[in-house]
Amino acid sequence: MKYAAKIEVSLKPGHSNPEGETTSRLLVELGYKVQAVDVSKLYTVHLDATSLAEAEAKAEEMSKRLLANPTKDNYTISVAEVK
Template sequence: MIILLTITMYRARIEVSLKQGHSDPEGEMTTQSLKELKFSAKKVNVSKIYTIVFEAESRQKAKEALEEMCRKLLANPTKDNYSFKIEEVE
């Protein structure tokens, strides 16, 4: 018996940002610099955006892989929130 697996290419956009209450020195410095340049910046929050292209057997498997990527490498669960959007690549 031969089992054929369909592999689909996906593109994910993952945003990682600090949880409420965690210090954001880069955001604070950027806010201060913008004020010094005479912009009326009140608060800057810095986030990271990752774009990842990868293969998976299904959309569900792709979501599971992204969750694992975030938990194991891309986000620190004690201080970061993350969200992602996923789309098929043709």
């Protein structure tokens, strides 16, 4: 069966986030009442698996092996079957 795994990779708190800081400053300069901006990356991985549980396990593995850096990144995974 076909699944789509959405894997959001974001910086752990305390890590420098220059893109978010710049975006926040620009939005304030444009007149918006913005306190902060977080920027993260969202991977949507289209994969084959035999069950939702297997797809979730594979997405977890992919995050650890390739997509996220455990030293500096947090990640969250949500998997849905594609009909």
